[in-house]
Amino acid sequence: MHEMSYLMRMISMAAEVAEKNGAKKVTKIVVDVGKTSGVMPYYMYKYYPEASKGTVLEGAELECLEIPVKAFCEECNKEYYPVRENRYLCPHCGGRKARIIEGRDVALRNVVIED
Numbered sequence: 001m002h003e004m005s006y007l008m009r010m011i012s013m014a015a016e017v018a019e020k021n022g023a024k025k026v027t028k029i030v031v032d033v034g035k036t037s038g039v040m041p042y043y044m045y046k047y048y049p050e051a052s053k054g055t056v057l058e059g060a061e062l063e064c065l066e067i068p069v070k071a072f073c074e075e076c077n078k079e080y081y082p083v084r085e086n087r088y089l090c091p092h093c094g095g096r097k098a099r100i101i102e103g104r105d106v107a108l109r110n111v112v113i114e115d
């Protein structure tokens with residue numbers, strides 16, 4: 001399951017931030033989880049205690065923020081949030097030539113540290 005590998009990556013990134021700041025402890029990390037990333041926050045929460053065990057993040061809180069999908073229409077150059085009811089088309093011009101610019105990735109948004 002890829003949640004575990006994403007978790008390991010987020011944890012090592014957060015540990016690096018903590019180290020750079022000379023922090024002894026991390027109290028919380030906030031992770032952006034894109035709606036189309038294929039990652040389920042449920043599993044992130046489930047595997048987090050095991051993934052963080054023995055690291056500087058052990059005992060720190062995890063918060064996952066679900067990031068909605070945002071698209072950029074290449075026909076009218078506007079950004080929009082695709083919805084199923086509109087068949088994911090651009091609401092400004094009805095165009096279908098769009099690319100996803102947000103909501104695809106899993107990223108570390110914030111690390112709360114204690115020094």
Ligand SMILES: [Zn+2]
Binds near residue numbers: 075094
């Ligand atoms: Zn458009």
